[in-house]
Amino acid sequence: MNPIVGIAVKDVKTFFREKGTIFWTIAFPVLIMLLFTAIFGRDIPFNANIGIVNEDGQTPITDAVISGLNSTGVFTLRNFTDRNEALRELNATNVRAVVTIPQNFSFDLMFTNHSKISLVVDGTNPDVARLVEDGIKNFFTEYYKMLYNQTYNMTYYEPITVNAETSFVGQRIGYKENIVPGMLCYPLLFSSMVVSTGAIVYEREKGTLKKIRASPIRPINMLFGKTLAALFQTAISILVMTVLAVTLLTPRLNWNVSLLAPIMFLGSMNGIALGLIISCIGRAPQEASNAATTIGIVLQFFIGMYFPIEYLPIYLQQIGRVIPMTYAAQAIRDVMVRNAALNEIVMPMITLTASATILYAVGVLLYKRWVEKE
């Protein structure tokens, strides 16, 4: 057998029998995928507990408001008779907002055409506060429109209508469609790097590297064998993620395999090369694998996997733009979401090729230097 293949086969076999690596390459992404599915795989990807204090008593209008809020699906309502008790629950963050329907709410609305609602929002989480506040305001606007419609039998117009449209090429983007391309970057970042770091560090620790080095296989071929195995393992993890994403989330995305495969290959090569460098620098095995994991965790914030790179402050964005993996993440998103054609992803592919080549060369040199130091 060819020695490169021999090393790859050996690594893959061990991989399937090693619980730890299986966890990193398969179980962990699966876990994340399941979590994201639970979070984003719904029609309304948000739900908050809301306290309702109805001081107006039961009227057709308060009934309509409460059942209306209930039916949005965004809120889970909890009724309170005492406003102070509701506010205590708010302080304990058991509810995210307290809506108080004041006395005479129905009466005022019917006869003066103007009424007030009191809304207290939990400010400890700005994102939730904003969503809740917007949601409740929107609800009442819509409710008033409906009421107006019923009462006067004509359409209510706001003084200025904002005609909001979303620009998108191809399909409309939902949460799922946004998150899946990011998820597919996960194996590129973690699996590839952790696997390739482990591949060499493990052999060094066990001493089996001695056996390989005492054989006539050249260092570069040994690294090729390791790379082949790491690519295979990364591919498995991508495949698992893809299958899960498709079956659990059913996102409307373009699965242009002929474009995605090369991008993912190049992305993995970047991760593998990085892992190779880490395994030559890290002295103790634990040190190296910690380094790989930490770098992966840090990088995921920079490369725009889960949230757009624009979320970062400008100086962090600039860091993101020099990380090759950012281009992989972007290209994957472009292909899957925008149905980008080959000519649109040529630049990122060239960038990825260049960086993979450079990183790999550095890795090979470091490995050779390390081997020859003995």
Place this chain on the structure above:
Amino acid sequence: MTSEKMIIEVEGLMKHYGEVKALDDVSFSVKEGEIFGLLGPNGAGKTTLMEILCGLRRFDEGKVNVFGLDLVKDPYKIRSLIGFCPQETLLYDLLSVRENFAFAASLYSLSSRKFKERVEFSSKFLGVEEFLNRRVQQLSGGMKRRANLAASVIHDPPIVILDEPTVGFDPNIKREFWELMKALKDHGKTLLLSTHDMYEADEICDRVAIMDEGKIVALDKPLILKKTIGGEASIRVRVKDDQVEKALKLIDKYNHIAKDNEVQVFVANPWETMPEISKKLISQRILTEKVEVVEPTLEDVFIKLTGRRLTEEYK
């Protein structure tokens, strides 16, 4: 089997680790088909020397030829001619013995036909058949070491280098391993092995180089070493711990070496001197555990050459 052809030639080999001189002007040659032993205490430089031959470590000065090839110029060719069996078991726990063999074979680009042949050889002569398909993690220590040895010769190399192949074995398994090594020799292999164990060196090595502090202090057939350097038979006296001093006073006039509660006495005619020493000890009421005449061993050779014992284990 042994021919006069030298297949490993080492000349003026030097190796430093920082300040430590691990190898100091080492020169020797290994003949085709022989079992060549490196006998020396901890830190003598045996592992360093062997790993240099296998291309695992670099050296500072000197010249190494294997089958006429220069180690510096042709490292990869030389590596394919050597099977290296390091002291530690270098097998993958999660793979079966056969899978480990397959991996080792792939490193040497063995064809599948040749591989089959070699697995058969290992089963037949190296006794791995019963656990060929078991995972390494399920094997006993002895099985692992046997599999380790078999894996290191899976590519059928003409030279086998073994670093302390039997260290830590109980006597039975040691003997078993000696047989394995002799079997390899019978199949035409040249063996270079290191050991602390003078009996091992004596029993299986055709020639022995005695190493100490990075130097070869003597090199020849065990028998010749014992005869020429080890000298005649000597008397070994062992006394109760608390009587060592008293005994030493009596023995002082003879040429001797003492260690703990044991004294080795070198005299021209040990068979005649032994009763005399015995009598003296008894008359002084010194309780002896043992008084015997012993033939010279390689240990004696080492003691003569360095003034120290080879190891603490053999008393």
